[in-house]
Amino acid sequence: MVKVDEFLVERWMNEYEHDVEVNMAETCVQPFTLREFLEFTDRPDYMDEIMDRQLTYGWIEGSPELREGIAGLYRDVDPGDVLVTGGAIEANFNSFYSLVEPKDTVVSVYPAYQQLYSVPKGFGANVKPLRLLPEKGWLPDMEELKELVDRKTKMIVVNNPHNPSGSLIDTPTLRAICEVAEGVGAYVHCDEAYRGLYLYPADRVPSVVDVYEKGVATGSFSKPISLTGLRLGWITANHEAVHQFKLRRDYTTISKGMIDDALGALAMQHIDRILERNNRIVKANHRLLDEWISDEPLMDWVPPRAGSVGFMRHHLDVTAWDICKELIEEKSTFMVPGDCFGFSDHIRIGYGNNIEVLKEGLGRFKEYLDCHR
Numbered sequence: 001m002v003k004v005d006e007f008l009v010e011r012w013m014n015e016y017e018h019d020v021e022v023n024m025a026e027t028c029v030q031p032f033t034l035r036e037f038l039e040f041t042d043r044p045d046y047m048d049e050i051m052d053r054q055l056t057y058g059w060i061e062g063s064p065e066l067r068e069g070i071a072g073l074y075r076d077v078d079p080g081d082v083l084v085t086g087g088a089i090e091a092n093f094n095s096f097y098s099l100v101e102p103k104d105t106v107v108s109v110y111p112a113y114q115q116l117y118s119v120p121k122g123f124g125a126n127v128k129p130l131r132l133l134p135e136k137g138w139l140p141d142m143e144e145l146k147e148l149v150d151r152k153t154k155m156i157v158v159n160n161p162h163n164p165s166g167s168l169i170d171t172p173t174l175r176a177i178c179e180v181a182e183g184v185g186a187y188v189h190c191d192e193a194y195r196g197l198y199l200y201p202a203d204r205v206p207s208v209v210d211v212y213e214k215g216v217a218t219g220s221f222s223k224p225i226s227l228t229g230l231r232l233g234w235i236t237a238n239h240e241a242v243h244q245f246k247l248r249r250d251y252t253t254i255s256k257g258m259i260d261d262a263l264g265a266l267a268m269q270h271i272d273r274i275l276e277r278n279n280r281i282v283k284a285n286h287r288l289l290d291e292w293i294s295d296e297p298l299m300d301w302v303p304p305r306a307g308s309v310g311f312m313r314h315h316l317d318v319t320a321w322d323i324c325k326e327l328i329e330e331k332s333t334f335m336v337p338g339d340c341f342g343f344s345d346h347i348r349i350g351y352g353n354n355i356e357v358l359k360e361g362l363g364r365f366k367e368y369l370d371c372h373r
């Protein structure tokens, strides 16, 4: 049996997400209903249009329209080097499954979406954590990275924008990370599930595949595209690496659902407007949340720069786990304890949801804090 650590954040979400009134743990930007999406794309009758398609396996690696649309998100990616996957989660898995071997060194940011270090560890790699700290803006320390990298390093794993903190590795730092990797011939796997959500437009950072020949980028329809329920994502890299991904993907996926693919391709035709909508949502919500935290002496944070999640520090004398459990029980309000990321003095909040949900949740959280001052 392949040994695997419990994926703490997914276990937590799974256990409580559907039993709470107010969900501030949501990382996706206000997912569309199917009707809203079809109206947004001016194709209200689209489901009728595809009604007579035979439900075959469809295009094995993703339809040409979908792959072309995704390739268009990069400066220099051939649609043939894009593989459609079951969310970014399958894309990440495929990269580790394809490229990581027992005894390889994998340097992975920590804290992070746990898949990014637990899966390489499960495949037998020696995973070295690259510590991200609030004092350093939750960004990688380049000196520390150089010390961690050794001649067995197969891969450096980063996540940009970063979950849980919302930090953003800027272009010079991304290039510097790639240079360190290049020195030992390693890949840089960058989970870009939140790419496209920027609080400051001048911050736009290229994908790792547009700056490094051995870059591997994974992307998602869940967060910046608001079509979480399609369960679509993708992976792209150089031609040789993609060939390896294809060989592995045949064993896990065959193809994704053809209805999902068709809706994903439609989204790609309207990607600029979708991102505009979603950047408006995260900016307004971020402002509200930042003001709330500034007024709240029991909380502080390093404000996120991008994405739809933030990591707040609490100043109560208990663990975030206890706080989040009590919030569920007493206020039916849901966030993710930093314990799931190895930081029990932090709480992860998502700010991509409807602003009314955020207001209600922050109101209830305030009432809770008022009882513990």
Ligand SMILES: Cc1ncc(COP(=O)(O)O)c(C=O)c1O
Residues within 6 Å of the ligand: 027, 086, 087, 088, 089, 090, 113, 159, 163, 191, 193, 219, 220, 221, 222, 232, 233
């Ligand atoms: C950093 C990161 N990567 C990947 C995923 C998985 O995304 P998807 O819904 O596309 O599978 C998540 C989901 O929360 C995430 O936060």
